[in-house]
Amino acid sequence: MGEIVLSEVRKSFGGVSIIQGIDLVIPEGEFVVFVGPSGCGKSTLLRLIAGLEDTSSGTISIDGKDATRLPPAKRGLAMVFQSYALYPHMSVRKNIAFPLRMAGLPAEEQQRKVEAAAKVLNLTPYLDRKPSQLSGGQRQRVAIGRAIVREPAAFLFDEPLSNLDAALRVSMRQEISELHHTLKTTMVYVTHDQVEAMTMADRIVVLNAGRIEQVGSPLELYRSPANLFVAGFIGSPKMNLVEGAEAARHGAHTLGVRPEHIDIAEDGPWKGMVGLCEHLGSDTFLKVEVEGVGQINVRVGGDVPLRHGSQVSLAPQADKLHRFDAAGKAMA
Incomplete structure (x- = not known):
């Protein structure tokens, strides 16, 4: 079991409101990602769930029971932090077994659970090494292993990949996603990186200033952002947002179109000159x-023969335009 239900959850520090009335249901077995800019309250919300x-x-309910006032140890959750927090003098085996020893489990059961977790995380060859003998990704897997052996109702991840380099981040994203498919346990994951959110989540919760802006699958948020904040946050490169006469021509206060939904055409309605031109192999960003209209970001194929100063004609795809009203809300 691992359903988590938040009802009108608020958090204030002094007179400052950080979390402002959050209502959210996280079903058992779902991988949910909290995403948003720095200071939006995503880590605070995770810490509230953890206790x-x-x-x-x-109120915060876990498996149908009110856990709002329960201490962390009584909530049946396991948290993985940005910092690995491993004991440097202990082997990988002893680090993973630590919560089991604290719980007083028999040595034989500790060994069984540690070896099972190590197998899932491909850590078996490293069980007798010290943390200093491991890479950053391996250390993070040890921290995850220490959480797995507790067999929690849900895993809570607080930006666990922030300390890793780009290549390791990609690898660990895949490993955590595979872990979720293997364990089928509820996972709540905090990140400021919308690429992590898009590639890992069953559902994404977009937070801004302590409020939920939108909840949905990655494709739902990409295809149908509820407002300008979500439109500008989800997607890389960011959605182009156009105001003025061009937006009014489409009956909107703001017109949105993603860079990949703009074609280079012989006689498109938008004509301009290429400034920055980034050739990345498979893609070119212009x-x-x-x-x-203003400056427009365009994503085209890597073999497009354009450079700084080229004159181009652009045609936004009519069925991929997004319209927003003066309050920033998506229009039908």
């Missing part, structure tokens, strides 16, 4: 100054 912070008001 590391007290709620100011509202910044085009369009008369009467």
Whole structure:
């Protein structure tokens, strides 16, 4: 079991409201990612679920039981932090077994659980090494192993990949996703990286200033952002947002179009000059100054023969345009 339900959860520090009335249901077995800019409250919300912070008001239920005032150890959750927090003098085996020893489990059962977790995480060859003999990705897997042996109702991850280099981040994203498919346990994951959110989540919770802006699958948020904040946050490169006469022509206050939904055409409605041109192999990113519209980011194929100063004609795909009203809400 691992359903987590938040009802009108609020958190204030002094007179400052950090979490502002969150309602959210995380079904058993789901991989949910909290994403948003720095200071949006995503880590605070995770710590409230874990019991590391007290709620100011509202309730948190885990498996149908009110856990709002329960201490962390009584919630049946396991948390993995950005810092590995491993004991440097202990072997990998002893690090993973630590919570089991603290719980007083028999040595034979400890060994069985540690070896099972190590097998899942491909750590078996490293069980007798010290943390200093491991790579950053291996250390993070040890921290995850220490959580797995507790057999929690849910795993809580607080930006666990932030200390890793780019290549290791990609590898660990895949490993954590595979772990979720293997264990089928509820996972709640915090990140500021929307690429991590898009590639890992069953559902994404987009947070801004302590409020939920939108909840949905990665494709739902990509295809149908509820407002300008989500439109500008989800997607890489970011959605182009155009105001003025061009937006009004489409009956909107703001017109949105993603860089990959703009074609280079012989006689498109947007004409301009290429500024920055980034050739990345499979893709080329262009910044085009369009008369009467402004700077537009365009994502095209890697073999497009354009460079700084090239004149281009652009055609946004009509069925991929997003319209927003003056309040920033998506229009039908």
